[in-house]
Amino acid sequence: MKSQLLFETESGRCRVAVVEDRKLTRYLYESEQSRDLINDIYLGRVLNIVPALNSAFIDIGRDKTGFLPLDEAIDSAALPFGSERAGSADIRPSQEVLVQVKKDAVGTKGPKLTRKITLTGHAAVLLPLEHSIGISKKITDIDSMSRLKNVQESLSSNGMGLIFRTASQTMGEEAIVSEIEGLKSRWNSIVTSVERVKAPSCLYRHSHLFERCLRDFDLDSFDAILADGQNTYNLCQKAFEEIKPGKIMPIGLYSSEIPLFDVYKVDSMLDKALARKVYLKSGGYLVIDQTEAMTVIDVNSGTYVKPTDAESEAVSINLEAAGTIARLLRLLDIGGIVVVDFIDMSSQSNRELLLGTLRESLRSDHLPTEVLGITRLGLVEMTRKRVGLSLKQRLYSECTCCQGGFVESHELIARRILHALRRKSQGCPGMAWRITTGKRIADLLMAYGTEIQEKACITIDERHGGRNFTITPVETGIDPDCGLIIPQYIS
Secondary structure, three states: OOEEEEEEEEOOEEEEEEEEOOEEEEEEEEOOOOOOOOOOEEEEEEEEEEOOOOEEEEEOOOOOOEEEEOOOOOOHHHOOOOOOEEOOOOOOOOOEEEEEEEEOOEOOEOOEEEOOOOEEOOOEEEEOOOOOEEEOOOOOOHHHHHHHHHHHHHOOOOOOEEEEOHHHHHOOHHHHHHHHHHHHHHHHHHHHHHOOOOOOEEEEOOOOHHHHHHHHOOHHHOOEEEEEOHHHHHHHHHHHHHHOOOOOOOOEEEOOOOOHHHHOOHHHHHHHHHOOEEEOOOOOEEEEEEOOOEEEEEEEOOOOOOOOOHHHHHHHHHHHHHHHHHHHHHHOOOOEEEEEEOOOOOOHHHHHHHHHHHHHHHHHOOOOEEEEEEOOOOOEEEEEOOOOOOHHHHHEEEOOOOOOOEEEOHHHHHHHHHHHHHHHHHHOOOOOEEEEEOHHHHHHHHOOOHHHHOOEEEEEOOHHHHOOOEEEEOOOOOOOOOOOOOOOOOO
């Protein structure tokens, strides 16, 4: 299986894609407006305590109030703060408290917080307020486990806990110790910051997207790692030096005029995956509906026409669907309860084969998943850990008409226009273009700077909700490739 790890920056937005056997399996993006809060550390203030929920609501200075479960056992002796400033194990209203975001805000719910602070590195996770020592379950070699325990014993941990990650198995003792000391230094800076700021205040922001990917992905498993353009390459180089100082960066510079994500068809594959109906290679298709309570997936035979009996047809489509569903759950970052309505099969052995295939396909998922089995109604129930918004919830907006479905966000449409303009400009260099779209999208386009301003002029058209767009040559006024033509007028 050939796989590629791709990096791209675009007007302040960073994107990462993983392509395996010409299929998009991971897609991550981040901008200043859309970054998640997971692992950020805040000095918050307790607004109120709700005994019925066994939770406290904490003001961390964000739009939504965070909630903190009160059943966490905290060792007050391990807290390096005074009892009046975030240091008491028992909290009360108006008190300042040190918290970390565990799950991002989803829907109407605010971010879930924890007082069990963790600082993550490439080889280890530091637990500054705990004393436990752990080793990744993926490390099963006895010699490696003994070596890591010896590393821990040689450290002056000051009572702090540690978890050794899978990457530590292949790293030298000096590199592991150096990273852990760096995590301790980061913690000491956070402790110092507590004494200088007032709640609510952010004390620590999690790493840049590129740094997290280079830290968490197994770089040796990729056949190619590419950065699109010099600016992206420099960001990757800076992130890599933070994680593995002194090591040779295994990232290549891609400098062609054709965008890297276009070469690997990342955006077209992403559009197909985000659609409500996703087609299978055999002719079958999936219908995916995301609700606040759960995600429901329906498997259909579609145009599958192989001359076999109904049972064999169901088995073939279901097995293909199982692999596709596992990939889409990772790609679309769908979490929580997932219910799948596969095509009915009468054979118990075939049902067991389906469950085994689904579990095997989910083994490569970076988040915990569990397939619970088949219900009496023939539905497969499963769960996947939810840590934040799904990709569709981040890229799309709630429909203002039905308030139940999704429509493309203004930011996503602006990005589509930029990519379309690039493709047209490559075919007709020097041509001037007119973009007709809504005002909010036009404002986002202007933020792209000279790339838009030097190639196109923008006309505002607020009809059709201001979400449609056309790109036409200035000389002719009509481009035969641009689909719906909206009459131009300035609002």
